[in-house]
Amino acid sequence: MVFNMKKIENYKIIHNNLIAKNTYEMKLEGNVGWIDKPGKFINVSVDSNYLKRPISICDYDETTLTLVYKVFGSGTKWLSNKKENEKIEALVNLGNGFELNTENEALIIGGGVGVPPLYALSKRLKEKGVKLTIILGFTSKEDSFYIDKFKELSELVYISSNDGSIGEIGFVSDIMIKYNLLDIPYYTCGPTPMLKAVHSISTAKGQLSLEERMGCGFGACMGCSHKTKNGYKRVCVEGPVFTSEEIIWND
Amino acid sequence: MVFNMKKIENYKIIHNNLIAKNTYEMKLEGNVGWIDKPGKFINVSVDSNYLKRPISICDYDETTLTLVYKVFGSGTKWLSNKKENEKIEALVNLGNGFELNTENEALIIGGGVGVPPLYALSKRLKEKGVKLTIILGFTSKEDSFYIDKFKELSELVYISSNDGSIGEIGFVSDIMIKYNLLDIPYYTCGPTPMLKAVHSISTAKGQLSLEERMGCGFGACMGCSHKTKNGYKRVCVEGPVFTSEEIIWND
Amino acid sequence: MERLKVKLNNLELDNPVIPASGTYGFGYDYLDFYDPNILGSISLKGTTLHPRFGNVTPRIAECHMGMLNSVGLQNPGIHKVIEEELVKLDKIYHKKIIFNVSGFNIDEYVECVRLLDNIDKVGIIEVNISCPNVKDGGLSFGSDCSSAASVTKEVRKVTTKPLFIKLSPNVSNIADIAKSCEDEGADGISMINTLIGARFNLKTGKPILHNVTGGFSGPAILPVALRMVYEVYERVNIPIIGIGGISSAYDVIEMMYAGASAIQIGSSNLVDPYTCKKVIDDLPLVMDELNIKKITDIIGRAHK
Amino acid sequence: MERLKVKLNNLELDNPVIPASGTYGFGYDYLDFYDPNILGSISLKGTTLHPRFGNVTPRIAECHMGMLNSVGLQNPGIHKVIEEELVKLDKIYHKKIIFNVSGFNIDEYVECVRLLDNIDKVGIIEVNISCPNVKDGGLSFGSDCSSAASVTKEVRKVTTKPLFIKLSPNVSNIADIAKSCEDEGADGISMINTLIGARFNLKTGKPILHNVTGGFSGPAILPVALRMVYEVYERVNIPIIGIGGISSAYDVIEMMYAGASAIQIGSSNLVDPYTCKKVIDDLPLVMDELNIKKITDIIGRAHK
Ligand SMILES: Cc1cc2nc3c(=O)[nH]c(=O)nc-3n(C[C@H](O)[C@H](O)[C@H](O)COP(=O)(O)OP(=O)(O)OC[C@H]3O[C@@H](n4cnc5c(N)ncnc54)[C@H](O)[C@@H]3O)c2cc1C
Ligand SMILES: Cc1cc2nc3c(=O)[nH]c(=O)nc-3n(C[C@H](O)[C@H](O)[C@H](O)COP(=O)(O)OP(=O)(O)OC[C@H]3O[C@@H](n4cnc5c(N)ncnc54)[C@H](O)[C@@H]3O)c2cc1C
Ligand SMILES: Cc1cc2nc3c(=O)[nH]c(=O)nc-3n(C[C@H](O)[C@H](O)[C@H](O)COP(=O)(O)O)c2cc1C
Ligand SMILES: Cc1cc2nc3c(=O)[nH]c(=O)nc-3n(C[C@H](O)[C@H](O)[C@H](O)COP(=O)(O)O)c2cc1C
Numbered sequence A, B: 001m002v003f004n005m006k007k008i009e010n011y012k013i014i015h016n017n018l019i020a021k022n023t024y025e026m027k028l029e030g031n032v033g034w035i036d037k038p039g040k041f042i043n044v045s046v047d048s049n050y051l052k053r054p055i056s057i058c059d060y061d062e063t064t065l066t067l068v069y070k071v072f073g074s075g076t077k078w079l080s081n082k083k084e085n086e087k088i089e090a091l092v093n094l095g096n097g098f099e100l101n102t103e104n105e106a107l108i109i110g111g112g113v114g115v116p117p118l119y120a121l122s123k124r125l126k127e128k129g130v131k132l133t134i135i136l137g138f139t140s141k142e143d144s145f146y147i148d149k150f151k152e153l154s155e156l157v158y159i160s161s162n163d164g165s166i167g168e169i170g171f172v173s174d175i176m177i178k179y180n181l182l183d184i185p186y187y188t189c190g191p192t193p194m195l196k197a198v199h200s201i202s203t204a205k206g207q208l209s210l211e212e213r214m215g216c217g218f219g220a221c222m223g224c225s226h227k228t229k230n231g232y233k234r235v236c237v238e239g240p241v242f243t244s245e246e247i248i249w250n251d
Numbered sequence C, D: 001m002e003r004l005k006v007k008l009n010n011l012e013l014d015n016p017v018i019p020a021s022g023t024y025g026f027g028y029d030y031l032d033f034y035d036p037n038i039l040g041s042i043s044l045k046g047t048t049l050h051p052r053f054g055n056v057t058p059r060i061a062e063c064h065m066g067m068l069n070s071v072g073l074q075n076p077g078i079h080k081v082i083e084e085e086l087v088k089l090d091k092i093y094h095k096k097i098i099f100n101v102s103g104f105n106i107d108e109y110v111e112c113v114r115l116l117d118n119i120d121k122v123g124i125i126e127v128n129i130s131c132p133n134v135k136d137g138g139l140s141f142g143s144d145c146s147s148a149a150s151v152t153k154e155v156r157k158v159t160t161k162p163l164f165i166k167l168s169p170n171v172s173n174i175a176d177i178a179k180s181c182e183d184e185g186a187d188g189i190s191m192i193n194t195l196i197g198a199r200f201n202l203k204t205g206k207p208i209l210h211n212v213t214g215g216f217s218g219p220a221i222l223p224v225a226l227r228m229v230y231e232v233y234e235r236v237n238i239p240i241i242g243i244g245g246i247s248s249a250y251d252v253i254e255m256m257y258a259g260a261s262a263i264q265i266g267s268s269n270l271v272d273p274y275t276c277k278k279v280i281d282d283l284p285l286v287m288d289e290l291n292i293k294k295i296t297d298i299i300g301r302a303h304k
């Protein structure tokens, strides 16, 4: 139980590198004992701003965790300026995370900064012997990242980009249709329109990781509520991962 | 003219040392070309707070200036945590400064954190050959500072403290009366009650450096207005130094 | 600790620190961080007669030293709160709570208060006449004297429990409104609820909140809250729970100088879930520093 | 630069950036920092019929991302301002200015506006019905529709110059008040003036400001200003000068999305005297980043 508590932790920055356009990989050293599954997130304190910033766990091992984030506004800008050996503080052990599939095949569908949490997930699934088909969508080549890392996990990695500068031109849903991937149980994270498309075209069950603007990240403010077939849920506690069966789109 | 402009400057901290209870001496390296007389002040940016903090020039030479300040609230607390080689930013060249007396004798009367600006003043007066009598008042011994430095400038240095733990017990005004220093032209800086007492008992002319809560420090907000016989003046522009002839006490 | 004790009418609190309604759920969400029994009391999430989902998201926007929310009173309805939440809460929190109610017409307020009258766990009923998020209600009751008075008068009839009216700051004269509530039998005033604010998305130009405007809270609003508590203290003789922008023990002291008998902390809990614990731990130290013997000594000191 | 030009009635400004009344004196105090001719215009220190010293100090208190002031309209009186300040200002600033007036009864407003009617240098008369610092005036005119309307109606009679009424945010429905002013012939709305706040000295418990309360301004109030500009834009058809908490080019954009045709910057000038220059320099860059061709394209975009 203690193991599973939310808490504030400090991490030392091992590196904080630009890996794509405005996109950084930050490796952190510190307590990672709470990470029991992929898909959880942490809420990072940024001195520049009042609210913390939710970022998914992209990768983790026994002593480190890795975040991949895109500079979007002032908070992520601040984060991108942090240097090796500096410390950052975060509220950790947030969200439900993905439930690891028991089937022996899975489709991974990531879009933009929705890709990171799917990396640790794919690693865990692969360790379990699940056969992975991976689709990664980016705005364009310069925004893309982690493609090689995913290729190490599977031979079936499809890339799409809005402008065709890398992979196939179009959306991840186009790939799903083109290569007839509609009946594989899926895991997905990315912009809401993408999630909606995936949810509507797939005939399989899936787990979808959502984003909402958050006040607290630990369940206290009801800022991140999402309607589901099983009632109102909080993206920060009962989510961010929801099943395709329960999900309802707000509009 | 350009020489005399207000501007924002950056300074490197040479040292920032505790020299008395909650009292720090901060030596700064940077542009000091604007310091044409003692008694001017700078308005220091403190990251912790919205408004800048006005601090008097305590000492200066060709390349450095020195501040002596007491930790009072969050801004000065922040300042006290700055380390050697770090930078601070300030709006500089503020206030009128003291007019150097043409008489050959002067009484210097400082109280608490009103003492600092009188140090550079005393140095300049001594350079001009003015004979100095100096009275420094502190709350108690642990609050006292710069006594030896003043003793280098004059043999007539009187000390008073509220509790008698250093020098004579009582106020600087008691010293003025006891040693019959009431008719020497004076320069004074310190808490308002002290200034009022000095102003009322001295029969000589004097220059008094006032304090007010400031919005801007450069004349734009009218936050620091003070009535004088010559009309309304701004402590940050027409002051902080006022003559005993013009001064009126607000209450 | 004796020196931290305060009284709100007949309710004695171990200390003046209470998490504010809407930022502490129904008492459960902070269990990972500290034992809630250290708190003076808890003001529960605003409850309405009927269940509500609240507003469409986005419901949160950030501001300089503050935030906007347009949660819109999401809650499972008072029956469920009484039957389920209070029962669960009783197991982890052993003191009386402050039950915060809202309504969209006077009957709803009355019905809620009536349901609470005989519930032992409820130490104070806090009547929120100020929630700015719900277009067809909330705001109106708190924005003029006569409707504030009507709500107070009607809920007064159905309970003998201490009634604290929670005021909106989005008014031209809050002291008049407080006085109307006192005149109709309010036992105390909780103040302030959120200011109304808005933010716009730089890329699209559109409002960040789906609801366009939201309640503005956090350290940014402290000076407004302090001023209003000061003004209301001059006008009424009933206790005030000071709310708005408090994030430290120093802020608690300042709010009590202004006239508060106890205080609530809202947004600061969201940003640092340990806030209430830290404030309670710091209070004796800050009191030592400022030479304050008993916290009750300083209530309204600014007026003396 | 053509793309920054905006219009306030018949007055064309090179850019929408105007320092706010009370934070730029009579135009002189920033000469060390930059040439004021880069500004869209200047709103001068609030002027009254008779000279005023204003309130006793302390007049300034600090807040989280903001400040309180209780300057209390210190000014040498309109005659001296016209005869001396405007003449001096004309030598260093070559554009039309915004003349901000206050009064303690309607006659004083009328007399001031009458005196300004034939002064060429005055591009806009800004009628401050909101200054919260002066106990027996100011506040009352801005706090309800009928007195706001009366002032507008009477000053309208004595001038053909553009009249902008400057509104107080310390009201329950600012859009109603703006509408009353429009109905009586106002040419535009300047908003917002300061919120009312207070701070207390931790050591003594007493108010920091001698006047107890003061006007609260700075980045902390931006969300309130944005919300109010948004609401007023929905109700009136006259241009709005957006004021309150602006400190960057991004804030300018956000305020114009909400509905402002130009903006004023107050406290931020005090904290960084280069603010207006920086904002003017940054605007084209920020517009490039956000794909905005002409600044006028975005006025009220939040409503579309
Ligand atoms: C559960 C979760 C996991 C996330 N994981 C990642 C990740 O691994 N990598 C990554 O790059 N991004 C991730 N995001 C998005 C990330 O939180 C935002 O990009 C970030 O908060 C933007 O902050 P800012 O200061 O740069 O932007 P600003 O616009 O200055 O932020 C203003 C406010 O809006 C909020 N906000 C802005 N955009 C978003 C958004 N898309 N989602 C939620 N809140 C937002 C901010 O948190 C802040 O409160 C995740 C979001 C959620 C909810
Ligand atoms: C012209 C001038 C010269 C000064 N020179 C010195 C000096 O050489 N050494 C020194 O120790 N102090 C000096 N002071 C006082 C110093 O400015 C204050 O102690 C300091 O601003 C307190 O800031 P804080 O953040 O620690 O306190 P806080 O209480 O957190 O400050 C809150 C606000 O009040 C203002 N304030 C608080 N106390 C004072 C005060 N006494 N005078 C003016 N504003 C105040 C702060 O500037 C800030 O705006 C001077 C003040 C003035 C006006
Ligand atoms: C997310 C959130 C939800 C809130 N919900 C309620 C509510 O349901 N009922 C209520 O009376 N006040 C509600 N409030 C207002 C707070 O109780 C408090 O009055 C306000 O936030 C000011 O305090 P603060 O600055 O400490 O946050 C809510 C505030 C926030 C931030
Ligand atoms: C020191 C000071 C003095 C002010 N004096 C006046 C004034 O004389 N007339 C007026 O209409 N507004 C006055 N204001 C209000 C500002 O013009 C502006 O409306 C307000 O400060 C909000 O903008 P800001 O947040 O950018 O400061 C004053 C504000 C400050 C800070």
Ligand code: FES
Pocket (backbone or CB within 6 Å): A213, A214, A215, A216, A217, A218, A219, A220, A221, A222, A223, A224, A225, A234, A235, A236, A237
């Ligand atoms: S962000 Fe507060 S409940 Fe989810």
Ligand code: FES
Pocket (backbone or CB within 6 Å): B213, B214, B215, B216, B217, B218, B219, B220, B221, B222, B223, B224, B225, B234, B235, B236, B237
């Ligand atoms: S501090 Fe602004 S005029 Fe002096």
